[in-house]
Structure formats: C-alpha cells, structure tokens
Amino acid sequence: MSGANAGKWLVLERVTKRYSNFLAVDGIDLELRNGEFLTILGPSGSGKTTTLMMVAGFTPPTSGSILMNGRSIAGLAPERRNIGVVFQNYALFPHMSVAENVAFPLKMRSETRSITSERVARALDMVQLGGLGGRLPRQLSGGQQQRVALARALVFGPDLLLMDEPLGALDKNLREQMQFELKRLHVNLGITVLYVTHDQEEALTMADRVALMNRGRIEQIGPAETLYERPANRFVAEFVGESNILSGVLEPTHEAGRAWFVPARGPRFLVSLDRSETPPGEDCLLVVRPEKLSLGPAADAGDEGLRGRVTQLVYVGDFTRYRVELDGGLVLTLKRPNSTRSFRPAEGEAVRLFLDPDDVCILRDRKGERT
Amino acid sequence: MVMAGQRRPMGPGQAGFWRSRQGLLVLPPLIFYLLVYIYPLSRLWAWSFFDQHFTLEFYRELFDEPAYFKALTNTLEISFLAAALSLMLGYPMAYLMATTSPRARNVLMAFVLIPFWTSILVRTFAWIVILGKNGLVNHLLGRLGLIDEPAKLLFNMTSVQIGMVHVLLPFMVFPLYGVMSRIDPSLVRVARSLGASPRRAFLRVFLPLSLPGIGAGCVITFLLAVGFYVTPALLGGQGEITLVMLIDMMVNTLLNWGLAATLGIVLLVVVGIIFAVFSSLLGVERVTGK
Numbered sequence A: 001m002s003g004a005n006a007g008k009w010l011v012l013e014r015v016t017k018r019y020s021n022f023l024a025v026d027g028i029d030l031e032l033r034n035g036e037f038l039t040i041l042g043p044s045g046s047g048k049t050t051t052l053m054m055v056a057g058f059t060p061p062t063s064g065s066i067l068m069n070g071r072s073i074a075g076l077a078p079e080r081r082n083i084g085v086v087f088q089n090y091a092l093f094p095h096m097s098v099a100e101n102v103a104f105p106l107k108m109r110s111e112t113r114s115i116t117s118e119r120v121a122r123a124l125d126m127v128q129l130g131g132l133g134g135r136l137p138r139q140l141s142g143g144q145q146q147r148v149a150l151a152r153a154l155v156f157g158p159d160l161l162l163m164d165e166p167l168g169a170l171d172k173n174l175r176e177q178m179q180f181e182l183k184r185l186h187v188n189l190g191i192t193v194l195y196v197t198h199d200q201e202e203a204l205t206m207a208d209r210v211a212l213m214n215r216g217r218i219e220q221i222g223p224a225e226t227l228y229e230r231p232a233n234r235f236v237a238e239f240v241g242e243s244n245i246l247s248g249v250l251e252p253t254h255e256a257g258r259a260w261f262v263p264a265r266g267p268r269f270l271v272s273l274d275r276s277e278t279p280p281g282e283d284c285l286l287v288v289r290p291e292k293l294s295l296g297p298a299a300d301a302g303d304e305g306l307r308g309r310v311t312q313l314v315y316v317g318d319f320t321r322y323r324v325e326l327d328g329g330l331v332l333t334l335k336r337p338n339s340t341r342s343f344r345p346a347e348g349e350a351v352r353l354f355l356d357p358d359d360v361c362i363l364r365d366r367k368g369e370r371t
Numbered sequence B: 001m002v003m004a005g006q007r008r009p010m011g012p013g014q015a016g017f018w019r020s021r022q023g024l025l026v027l028p029p030l031i032f033y034l035l036v037y038i039y040p041l042s043r044l045w046a047w048s049f050f051d052q053h054f055t056l057e058f059y060r061e062l063f064d065e066p067a068y069f070k071a072l073t074n075t076l077e078i079s080f081l082a083a084a085l086s087l088m089l090g091y092p093m094a095y096l097m098a099t100t101s102p103r104a105r106n107v108l109m110a111f112v113l114i115p116f117w118t119s120i121l122v123r124t125f126a127w128i129v130i131l132g133k134n135g136l137v138n139h140l141l142g143r144l145g146l147i148d149e150p151a152k153l154l155f156n157m158t159s160v161q162i163g164m165v166h167v168l169l170p171f172m173v174f175p176l177y178g179v180m181s182r183i184d185p186s187l188v189r190v191a192r193s194l195g196a197s198p199r200r201a202f203l204r205v206f207l208p209l210s211l212p213g214i215g216a217g218c219v220i221t222f223l224l225a226v227g228f229y230v231t232p233a234l235l236g237g238q239g240e241i242t243l244v245m246l247i248d249m250m251v252n253t254l255l256n257w258g259l260a261a262t263l264g265i266v267l268l269v270v271v272g273i274i275f276a277v278f279s280s281l282l283g284v285e286r287v288t289g290k
C-alpha cells in the first residue's frame, strides 16, 4: 500500500445520503485501518444501515466518496467490491443447503469443485458447523444460521466484512458467546470489520474503536474507554452507559486545575478541569458515572462529602442502585457493589456522598443546540 | 396462496374444542360442493355410459370422429399457449410490483385490477371492434404505412390468444406477486455482495424462489383457459373450435346429452392427468408447503 491513505483500508469522506427531503446520513467521515474492528453504534434510525449499504454498494451516496485501499469504489457494482456482508436476518438462501450457501460465492468466482468443497468444509469447521453442510437453513437454530451466514461471508476471503446487527435476533447467552467467537475470528483472520449495532454493551466489548452515530452524524469516534470516560457531548454521555448529568456553573478556586462546580440547586463541590472544555464562569454540564460515586455514614466525624439522604434503593444482584437526594434537592444515582464489608445504607438513611474531582467530566452546555 | 396461513393458534387444553369447531366450518362448503359439483358430476359420469342400457357407444364415437379429437387438442393447445403467454407477460409485471416502491405498486395493481370491472363479454366484443378489418389496430398500422391492406387479426389464434390472455393475466400476476412479495429482498442483495451479477442473482436466487408462484399461476390460468367459452367462441374461427364449444353444441343444438357428458368426462380426465404431471414436476409440496 502507498499514498496518503496507506494503512487506511476503508475511508469515508463527507458521505451523505439524502432521501427526498430527509438526510439519512449527513456528511460522515470515517477511517478504518487494515485489520481494525470498528463498530458503528447508534439508536435505531440513526443511519447505520444506510452507511453500511453505501459501503456495500447497494445504495449510492448522494455525495461524498468512499475509498477502499486508497481507491474510490464509487461506480463499482456490489459484486466487484469483494466485501462480505452479514445481515441481521441472516439472509441465507432457503432453497440451498448449508454447504451450497457457503459454496455460493466460490461458485460465482468459478472456483474448481475440489477447491470449493475444501474451502467450504474449512469455513464450516471454522464456525463449528462441520458435518451440518447437508442441512437446509430452516433446519438450523438461529445461532447456527448466523454462523452459516458468517462462514458464507468469509469463505471467499473478502477485503472487508460488514455486519448489520448480526446478533440482534439471538438471546442473551448466545449473543455473548457469539460476541466472543466473532472477536476470536477477527483476531485469527486479521480481517477488517465494520460492525453495526444499537446495543452499547456489544459495541463496547467488541470493537477496537466505536463510532457513535445519531441522526445521520457521528457524534464521537474513539476507543470504547474514551467514549465512556470522556464523552464529547451530552448525547454520548447519555447513550453510552448511565450518567448523572447536572447543569451548573464553574467558579474558580485557588487550587490549580480545579474549580468549584455550582449546580442549579444543592451544594457546590470541587471538580478537576482535566477533562473540561469550559472556561470558569460559563454554564456547563457535569457528567459523572453512577459507579464512581461512593457513600459513607452521615455520623462520621469531619465534614468531607456531601450530605444527603437515600430516597430509593434497588437491589440488582451484583450491585445496588441508590438514589440520593442531597441537601438542597439535587438528586444523584449511584451504583455500589454488594460486598459484605461495604457501607450499605437503608432507604431513608442520612448519608454522605463522596465524589472524586477527577472522576467527573465537564461539558459545554449547548442549550438549544442539537444534542 | 390458498393453503398458506390457515393454521390458528389454539390453547393446549382446548385443542378438541377448536378442532370440532373448525370441522363445522367446513360443513357448508362441503354440502354446497356435494350438491352442485359431486352430484352432477356423477350423473354426467353415468350418462356417458348409458343410452337406455349400459354402453360404450359414446366413447367409441368419440375416438372414431377426428373432429372431436381435434377439438381436444385445440383446447389443450390454446390453453397451454394462453398460460405460457400469460406467464411471459405476467412475470415481469409481478416482478415490478414486488420490487418497486409501494406507490408505484398501487398504480400497477390498479392496472391489473381495472379489467375486472368489465364483464368478459363486453371485453371480448371490444376486441372485435379493435382488431376488426376497420378496427383501431388496422387503422393505425395503415396510417403508419406499415401495411397496404388490412391484416387479418380476427377469428384466428391471434385474436383468441389476445382475448384470453387479457382475461387471464390477473390470475397469473396475483399468485406470482404473492410469492414474490414474500421473497426477502436482502437475499438478492447478499447474492450480489457474494459476487453474483444482477443476472446471476436473479437466475440463482430470485427465480428459484418464485417457482411456487409460477406453478400456481400456470395451473390456475391453464385450468381457467380449458373452461373458457365466450372468448374462443367469439374471437376464434373454424380452426379454434374447443371442446367446451363442442359440448355446448351437443347440448343446445344436437341434444345429444350422452355425448356431451362423455366429452366432459374426457376433458376432466385429461386435465386431471396434466395437472398431476405438472404439479409433480414443480413439486406441489414446495408450492404449498413451507
């Protein structure tokens, strides 16, 4: 590979798709490195499928360009792109056996019979379906059908694998198992994967990088950790994981890199400005994850922490969810592990809430702007 | 199609209850069929063997007279051709309906349905006007300078086929459309992504999956064509006399009910054999089951 896009297997530049008066995809930029596993995450209707269909060649972009390995693939028919596609509904050919399904792309490439049967067998083994080649798709379980679709999309050695919510129709246990297997396959084959899901957990666990899409735009793109720890805006903070989002103002302190966060109601507290893009004095949003807050008994000596009262308590097995109302009416949600040693207040109990200044994220408050 | 989607969900404890109720539902059509179909048919069957006493005379007469055999082959030929032409015209139509936008689909659907609003008799007479010596078609062809004297379009196979296909087309389009609309469009897409050209994706994926519709459409149009009377009678010439026209002649003009019954039975048997062969070739299980 050479040129400016060396190592960038797939590049989307200002790609737009307009349906009559509706912008399904609104000028997105996306770059995938060779061998990367990138997930497009987003609520339904955000334009994920449309993006994938443009890459696959089924939907022509209204504007923008798509490059594969440095070359534009505009005008290249889907059958000439050498891209494997896996749909949510599997899209197995119902009139062909499992082996015939997997052999289809090889047949289209006029491979010899011996090469075909050998590679079909290898592909079926790879997805642990060896011996089921003679069955019809409808004689397989959902998980097995998904594996056939995967084998069929990989058997011809595609340059890129596109998957549109491939695990959406499976139940939870099977989904987790398939996530694990997909990850293993990706590592073993070293193939570039563009994966679409609306399930944030799936996106966070599987991808090298996640692109969060909303209303046809990419809100943030980066490793899962970045999206979770340093959301770029309110939408990201709300969509990825749970958040307490408080609006307020920053006031300067004498401590370097710190400021007072003064919420609309309730007590002020110190926050770190490390992850802040807002200068003191301006309206801002504070984002803090429920598991980063901790609780202590109100009776303890000293006046650290914020005083409040547990208003609600939900036991969820591995953790308990608390709602704590601080003096002044500010309500925060907490997630605390259920270890025997930890402090576990009862409903209505007065508590102190601790917040590490480094665990918060300060966002610009874009009131009135799109989120 | 007719067979699909009739299963009802039933509570496990109420299986017997529902079964008996469903049995009752079948009763009225069953009685109706017994009265107006099975009973007359058995009478017909009896007539073909009796002329005062038991006799095979009618069957002998049938095989001795070449005109009768000619009428039978005429009927089958006309019906085959009509079904084949309906398929050729109906398949692209149904394909378009199944693959286009909902709005365009409604327009196409209207085009298919509108002819239903007019009686077959009126439509057949309309063809006589259109295809006649001084009709619209000849007039246009003459004006365009394509022909010097009026082409003979009427009272031959051409006019019979035009008239019949016109009537039969919806009966081909609807079963085809029914099957095609249930073909998952992502199947063709996935075939493309796997390396199939549009033509190969159609031939290897869409066409095989639409076979049940082809089977149903062909069987329905063929059977309807066999029983057609008005159109071949009005638009056909001497060469297009069908078995049904012959039966009409036997009953209304010659008053030979025995021979008419025999012709009817022969037609029934021949059509039954053709249907059996056709459906085993296409696989009725694949047509109806799934």
Ligand SMILES: Nc1ncnc2c1ncn2[C@@H]1O[C@H](COP(=O)(O)OP(=O)(O)O)[C@@H](O)[C@H]1O
Residues within 6 Å of the ligand: A019, A022, A023, A024, A042, A043, A044, A045, A046, A047, A048, A049, A050, A051
């Ligand atoms: N063919 C189409 N015509 C008009 N609007 C469409 C078409 N396809 C998709 N859309 C619209 O584009 C938006 C994005 O759709 P899609 O890419 O399927 O979203 P996602 O896959 O993220 O759920 C949706 O609002 C959808 O209604």
Ligand SMILES: [Mg+2]
Residues within 6 Å of the ligand: A045, A048, A049, A050, A164
């Ligand atoms: Mg989608």
